[in-house]
Amino acid sequence: MLAPSAQKESMQIRDDQRYRIISRMEIADKNIVLYDYMDFPKDEQAKNLRAYNEKGDIIWIAEHPTKAINDCYTEIKVNDEKTLVAYNFACYICIINIKNGRLINYEFTK
Numbered sequence: 119m120l121a122p123s124a125q126k127e128s129m130q131i132r133d134d135q136r137y138r139i140i141s142r143m144e145i146a147d148k149n150i151v152l153y154d155y156m157d158f159p160k161d162e163q164a165k166n167l168r169a170y171n172e173k174g175d176i177i178w179i180a181e182h183p184t185k186a187i188n189d190c191y192t193e194i195k196v197n198d199e200k201t202l203v204a205y206n207f208a209c210y211i212c213i214i215n216i217k218n219g220r221l222i223n224y225e226f227t228k
Contacts, residue, residue: 137166141194145202146216148177155190155207164190167204169219178219183210 137153144150149170158164167180182189186208193205201222202214209228212221 143194143196145196145200147172148216149174150194150202150216152191152194152204155192158190161187163187167191167194167214167219169216180204180212180214180219181221182206183212183221183224184208 137157139151140154141152142149149172151168151170153164153166153168155164155166158166163182163186165179169177169180171177180191182191183206188207190207191204191212192207195203197203202216204212204214206212206224209226210224211227212224214220215222
C-alpha cells in the first residue's frame, strides 16, 4: 500500500543517514528513499535510490540504465499502476522493480 512517509513514520532508515533525503515513500511494505545525489562522491555513479524494510535494513539499491559515473536519480513517483518510476540525470525515465531494485524498463527522453 502507498503512503507518504510524512503520514506514516513507523518505517525507519538505519543506513545512509549521512545523505540528505530528497523524497521518501512507502510502497508494498518498503520505504523507498531518494537521496540527494550531490552528497555522493563525484568520481563514481551515485547509488542514491534505495529501499529499506520496516526495521530500517537496506533491501536494495536501484540499478541505473547507464554506466556513466555522473549518473544518478533525480525524482521518483508512483504511476497509476502503482509502479515506481524514477527519473534519471541522463534523461531516462525508469521503471524500477519494487522487489529487487532492478530496471524493468527504461526510455531515453531527450
